[in-house]
Amino acid sequence: MSPDDLLYTKEHEWLRINGEIGTIGITDHAQKELGDIVYVELPKIGDRFDVSEAFGNVESVKAVSELFIPVSGEVVEVNQELATVPEKINQDPYGSGWMIRIRLLRKNETAGLMSAKEYDEYTKGEK
Amino acid sequence: MTVYKRTPLYPVHKRLGARLIAFGGWEMPVEYSGIAKEHTAVRTAAGLFDVSHMGEFEVLGPQALDLIQFVTTNDAGKLIDGQAQYSAMAYPLGTAVDDLLVYRHNSEHFMLVVNAANTVKDFEWIESHNRFHAAIEDITDRVTLLAVQGPRSIDILESLMKAKLNGIAPYHFTHGKVLDADAIVSRTGYTGEDGFELYFAAEHSESIWDAISETGAPLGLLPAGLGARNTLRLEGKLLLYGNDMDGTTSLLEAGLGWIVKLGKEEFIGRDALLRQKQEGVKRKLVGFEMLGREIARDHYPVVIDEQTVGHVTSGSPSITLKKNIGLAYLPVDYSSIGTRFHVSIRDRLCDAQVVPTPFYKRRERDSA
Numbered sequence: 001m002s003p004d005d006l007l008y009t010k011e012h013e014w015l016r017i018n019g020e021i022g023t024i025g026i027t028d029h030a031q032k033e034l035g036d037i038v039y040v041e042l043p044k045i046g047d048r049f050d051v052s053e054a055f056g057n058v059e060s061v062k063a064v065s066e067l068f069i070p071v072s073g074e075v076v077e078v079n080q081e082l083a084t085v086p087e088k089i090n091q092d093p094y095g096s097g098w099m100i101r102i103r104l105l106r107k108n109e110t111a112g113l114m115s116a117k118e119y120d121e122y123t124k125g126e127k
Numbered sequence: 128m129t130v131y132k133r134t135p136l137y138p139v140h141k142r143l144g145a146r147l148i149a150f151g152g153w154e155m156p157v158e159y160s161g162i163a164k165e166h167t168a169v170r171t172a173a174g175l176f177d178v179s180h181m182g183e184f185e186v187l188g189p190q191a192l193d194l195i196q197f198v199t200t201n202d203a204g205k206l207i208d209g210q211a212q213y214s215a216m217a218y219p220l221g222t223a224v225d226d227l228l229v230y231r232h233n234s235e236h237f238m239l240v241v242n243a244a245n246t247v248k249d250f251e252w253i254e255s256h257n258r259f260h261a262a263i264e265d266i267t268d269r270v271t272l273l274a275v276q277g278p279r280s281i282d283i284l285e286s287l288m289k290a291k292l293n294g295i296a297p298y299h300f301t302h303g304k305v306l307d308a309d310a311i312v313s314r315t316g317y318t319g320e321d322g323f324e325l326y327f328a329a330e331h332s333e334s335i336w337d338a339i340s341e342t343g344a345p346l347g348l349l350p351a352g353l354g355a356r357n358t359l360r361l362e363g364k365l366l367l368y369g370n371d372m373d374g375t376t377s378l379l380e381a382g383l384g385w386i387v388k389l390g391k392e393e394f395i396g397r398d399a400l401l402r403q404k405q406e407g408v409k410r411k412l413v414g415f416e417m418l419g420r421e422i423a424r425d426h427y428p429v430v431i432d433e434q435t436v437g438h439v440t441s442g443s444p445s446i447t448l449k450k451n452i453g454l455a456y457l458p459v460d461y462s463s464i465g466t467r468f469h470v471s472i473r474d475r476l477c478d479a480q481v482v483p484t485p486f487y488k489r490r491e492r493d494s495a
Contacts, residue, residue, distance in 0.1 A: 035354075036163040038444045039422055057473070059422055061162040061444055062354050083420070
């Protein structure tokens, strides 16, 4: 079961909203699919992204995957620890494996995101 | 819809929950418990690989050796019974048809082991040059090939086979019984580690796999997939056909001059390779490591003085060395150790440096 206080994208990012700040990471399902994560490339503070834009990359031993922002936002904090300990994403995807914090730029964009229940249903169907 | 072939061990891979991918026309396990974990198991204990997708041909008859000598570049005439040899087949221009292993059972009976994706092409290639009337048979579908690789693999197989295997030197093989099945037990592999490859009739696949798993598990053996096989072989600078060499790269450019025996009798590609050797090649396959934390991947552009001069042929994190490594063709003037160049990663130029290879060399076990 995915945590039910988060919202989810079809590309397997999660979003935790706290006032006007959103925290973003990738789901447990995603980290399992990727396998051992060895590198993550994240944006700089102040970078702005429109909803669904690529904001970085995560790399496992085998492959590179793009990261897509669940809602439009301006980066206010980056998890610097991931630069040296990217395996935190495998170990604790919803906790210390968080990637960026953003200031939300628009309202009402969360309508396109999935609830935990919807996301679990979605990943059940996905191979 | 593409239909992929499956090895006889497909049900076992499913049972073990392996992640499966398409590779060389086959649906193969890429990982079971994680590439890094499987990789480390092979370096420190042992790994068990299903590599039944590899192609096997029997070559038989009084002129079997003549045919093999004509289509391969290494000198199969040097082989004795029970010996195997790494070799290649070249096109007339000296580029690679494939790399392969040549096994000599006896003077009139050889086995060739080729890359899965090239099996059909290779068979047709050899057949088309068979003016020697040797009998060639593709036995791929009847043969299961398991690789047991890693420092503990000898202990695992000795206990399972109740036989001493230390007498089998690297690149030699013997016939033995695994459980009740006849098997070729070959001290070869594609991991840069000590290990064995077992060839046996497909009907024994599951029982032998399970027996090796059970015997090996207490010693640290893990089932390992193509993902770990790739990271292991890259650390050992063992080339991958289709990435590091192919029909557009000469064997000398690929650094395979050591398996090109220009002094033996006539073979396909000899004239071109002789000329290249005399004139020198213009580019060379080199090993490199990234100087920053970025990972060079297959096909990323290689840039020197703002010019794209080639591509990364294989690139990956090195799990053993904790660096990011790769192979690429560089102009000879830039191929010496220590030379700096760039790999373009998502349009950013990242620093790389030519380093000695193999990246990883195993320590010899104390001879017992």
